[in-house]
Structure formats: C-alpha cells, structure tokens
Amino acid sequence: MYKQYSSLINKVVVNRHYKDIGIQKELSTKFNDNGFVTLPGFFPAEIFSGLQDEAQRIAPARVAKNFTMPGYDTPRQLSVISGEQILRSSFFIPSLYINAEVASALSAITGSKLYNVDHKEEFMVINYLESNASTHGWHLDDPRFALVVILDAPECYQGGSLEIIKNWKSYCDENSFDPLFDTNRAVESAREDDLVTKIHHNTGDAYLLNAGDCLHRVTPVQGEAKRTVLNMAFDSRPVVKFGETAEILYGNSTTPKHHKEVQSV
Template sequence: MELNMPILFPRSPAIADHYRDPDVLANLHRQLKAKDFVKLPDFLLPSAYDVVAQNLEYLHSQRIRKEFVMPGFNTERRMSVVGGKRVTDLSLQLIALYGNHDLRRTISTIIGAHIHTVCHEEEFMVVNFLDGEADTHGWHTDDPEYALILITESPGENGGGELEYIPDWHNFCTNNGLDPVSKINTAIELAFSLGLAESSKLAAGDCYLLNASNALHRVTPIIGNGRRKALNMAFDTRRFRHYGETAYLLYAS
C-alpha cells in the first residue's frame, strides 16, 4: 500500500480548535483527575486523523498475531499488534505525530504537568487490532503513566470492544485489603458490585486519555465480526523509570 500524504512535521497543527479553549482544557483536567479517564471526541484535525487512519490501515497488513495469558495479572491477550520498533521502521508519519508539539502541549495541559517521551523501544507507541470474535486486550495496568488512544475503527453497537476501567486501582485494592495482582478477580467483582467500574464505547475518530498506570483497564471481547483499530501513544511525567517485560512479550516481533 502506498501512503500518498504529507508528513505531519513536529510543529504542524494537529489538534482541533475546540481543544484550544482554556475552559475546555480546565474541565478535561478536572475529569482526568477525578476518573483517570477523559474522552476526547474529534481530537485531531481531519488532516491529522486521515494520516493516522491510512497508516493504521497499512499497518494492519503488517500485524503480528498474539494469543496467550499475560503473566502477572494472568489475563488473556487475543489480538494482533505492531510494536514500537516496527512502527518506527514502517511509519514516519506516526513517529512525527508522537513528537508533535501541538499534541504534546495539549496533553500536558490536560494532565497538568510536563510530559516526557517514554524511553521504551516497544511501548512508546503501539498499534492494537482486535480482528474478530472473542479478540480482547485483557485487564492490566501500563508501565508508562498516560496513554493517548486514537480509534480508527470500532465495532458497532453491542459488538464489544468497549473500554472498561477501574479508577485508582491500587488504592481501591489497598482500602479493601486485596492484593491488586493475585486477587485481581475478587477485586474486579467487588468494584463492579460497588458501581466503581466504568465503561466507554468509542467510535472511529474518538480519542481518550487514560491514566493507564493508575487505572486497571481492558478492552472487552469482540462480539461477532466487528473490528477495533487503535493507536496508543504513551507519555510519562517522570523522566526516568523502570519498565517491566510485558511490553516485549506482547509487542516484540
């Protein structure tokens, strides 16, 4: 597939005008702090979104299938992926978007802190594909703090592929005397019973920002023949940190 489009340079405009309003950004900051999540519909300019959508369509042909139970939380992965190293090799456009000043300035404002590049060759930017019945990205937290997710294809209504998340996961488990890893199923059931679990259906064109290290989250299994395509860009307010091995297990070729 030939990608015939301009590259988004680091200083190119990328974010829709709506997200330049200080009052809008202040409200989004409050939502993120309260829930570890904020939905960002029509976040990118149409020209920037088209770059992403066409690149993800191309990268879908380069995907690697993964089906296994991830150690630690012991939750299922049934999905296809393109990790950061291969994104770097295959898509200058997406790398330029990751470094885009307009995007980073907006995300920093919503978070309320300066953000740094995630120095992990696989996890700084990944592409996830759920391609059919029962595909899922099981419960987990991320090593990087924040994940900016852009959806370019989503299952229809009642087709699965929804984001589910439990805010402030570690404190919730501590407050209820539950280990956040070994007692994950018990803790999830309790969170749902208390009405503390949240969900969000995302359509093509939607973005969301998640405090992915603080909120336990998953993408629910696909029902039927729907598909979900998502670009995940990771950012951190901490310049240096230790990263585990899970990203290599899921994203390394």
C-alpha cells in the same frame, strides 16, 4: 509515504478546540475526577484520515497474540504492531508522537509536564481486535498516561468498549487484594461495589487515560466486529521502570515463556 504526509505535519495537528484554555481546564477537571477523558475529534479530519491510512498500510506487519498474561491472569487475544516496527514502517505516525501541539494539549489536561517514553516497544503501539472474542484484558500500563486514538470501532452492541477501575492499587490495598496476582477476584469485587466504569468510543474519538493508576481492559468484540487503535504513551517522570508485560505483548516473541493459550468463545 513521506511525501504524501509531510505537508500535513506542518498544518494544525491538534483540533483548535483543544487549545482553548477554558476547554483545557474543563477537561483537566474531568480527567482528575474520572481517571480518563474522551476527546472527540482530537486530531483534525486530514490528520485522522492519514492515521487510518497508515495503520491499514502497515497492518501486514502486525503479529497475532493469543495468551493469558502472567501475573494478571487475563487474556490477550489481538494483533499488535510495536513502536519499533512503527518507526521502521512509518514517518507520519511517529511525527505526531513528538509533535509540540500534542504535548502541549496533553500537558494542560494532565496538569503535568510530559515526557516521551523511552521504551522501544511500548512508546507507541497499534492494536487490532479482528475476530470474535478478541480482547485486551485487564492491566495497568507502566507509563502513566495513554492517548488512545480510535481508528476503527465496532457499534456499541458489538463490544470493544473501554472498562476502567480508578485508583486500582488503593482499592486493592483497602480490600486486602494483591493488585497484580488477585486481579480477577478484585475486579469482581469492584463490580459488586459498582466501581467499574464502561465507556464506548466511536471511530474518530480519542481518549486520554491515567493508565498507570486505572486498571483497564477492552471488552471482547463480537462476531465480525473490528477495533483498531493507536496508543501513544507519555509520562510525568523522565525515567519509567518497566516490567515484563510490554516485552511479552509487543516484543519479538509470539508467546511468553510461561503462558496459557486463550480459547475463543
């Protein structure tokens, strides 16, 4: 695999469109206003195709998860490959995570100097939603920023959409909710206040999300639909404090110590 993709990482890694200063300023404004920005074709076709191939090649290493995340009390029904496993299985994918073109483009959009995340499980992951009702329930990320590359997406009527609520902790504080333990009640309140943004992404899209500030989830996929994404984490802080959720979802154990099984519907 090294020989197959080694030539690609010496080529243009980020689509030239996203290196234009004017485009970067427009995207930065959208990112700051909305908490996310969609980046269609962020990686050129050759690079993107390589990512799809690698995600499929290493898919046998994925671990199925089906539980309710403690604290948030929201479901995790998906299969995952952790950053540590990606490092063991692929040269190509980690090479993009540390690529200077990627860092430069994302820094321009976020308006921040970005650091790679020092967490062996969560610095980059691959998530597979592969069966009816598969979902990645409501949560905040410990790292502030997530670049999510959509390697395979269902049709918009088949679920698998991103939902976000901006300024989550501020909203909870203003409405006397605990941002962790009142997640489900606070989400319903935010829906009533028309504060939930829903976005459907297509295969080949990427999006940059303020994942530490925007509560977010992936809506359940329906029927035989599938959704596969590569998530790369970055932060404006050189050191990030992590909670237990990353280890629970991406660590070696198949289920957390305290969990509820999620029933498929």
